[in-house]
Amino acid sequence: DSGVTQTPKHLITATGQRVTLRCSPRSGDLSVYWYQQSLDQGLQFLIHYYNGEERAKGNILERFSAQQFPDLHSELNLSSLELGDSALYFCASSPTDIFNFPGGNEQFFGPGTRLTVL
Amino acid sequence: ILNVEQSPQSLHVQEGDSTNFTCSFPSSNFYALHWYRWETAKSPEALFVMTLNGDEKKKGRISATLNTKEGYSYLYIKGSQPEDSATYLCAFIVSNAGNMLTFGGGTRLMVKP
Numbered sequence: 001d002s003g004v005t006q007t008p009k010h011l012i013t014a015t016g017q018r019v020t021l022r023c024s025p026r027s028g029d030l031s032v033y034w035y036q037q038s039l040d041q042g043l044q045f046l047i048h049y050y051n052g053e054e055r056a057k058g059n060i061l062e063r064f065s066a067q068q069f070p071d072l073h074s075e076l077n078l079s080s081l082e083l084g085d086s087a088l089y090f091c092a093s094s095p096t097d098i099f100n101f102p103g104g105n106e107q108f109f110g111p112g113t114r115l116t117v118l
Numbered sequence: 119i120l121n122v123e124q125s126p127q128s129l130h131v132q133e134g135d136s137t138n139f140t141c142s143f144p145s146s147n148f149y150a151l152h153w154y155r156w157e158t159a160k161s162p163e164a165l166f167v168m169t170l171n172g173d174e175k176k177k178g179r180i181s182a183t184l185n186t187k188e189g190y191s192y193l194y195i196k197g198s199q200p201e202d203s204a205t206y207l208c209a210f211i212v213s214n215a216g217n218m219l220t221f222g223g224g225t226r227l228m229v230k231p
Contacts, residue, residue, distance in 0.1 A: 002161060031217065043162070043207065043221040056218040089160065094217075106152065107219070108165030 004110035009105040018079040025093030037088040124222035139225040143207030145189035149213040157204045198229040
């Protein structure tokens, strides 16, 4: 158990809908990262937040947005869902970021949320 | 677009065999390389964070080396055990990309008892 929690574990929804995935980082970790794992692709970085601020953005679609709240938990919002958005979404956390720790901290991954869009 | 390549894609070995696999990454703007172990139905777990050319890290029977000048890292497993069966991922951080990890496709290792 990494100490990172994600809810829900599974989510089944229809095209065009909007969903929110939630992540609670390990106690004390300030950085939260979101990743997408699709069937035909490896782990893809979506976005990184550090202490409430967006730090880096990857291949995140405009239909997707995220935020990190003052209590450090994070939410990933996916809207106008398409069949291709079906994937495993991971959240990871780390104590700080590369600007504060050379090399970057290792990231601790949550169990993931499996999203199925029908 | 950063290209992080891992080879082989999959590997079957017998218990007790030693094995190694490769992660290739762009040698320019290198900042750090991470290795993760991902067991089926679980989440990726960090093995090593490597930052300096010539770095060698070890954890039990698993070790890794780093060559930033030529853009590769090797992961070695000595005396493979069935519980080593997993996908091994490397991930690369570019110096100007914040904490963004670009993952390779992974090497899937299966150790037969």
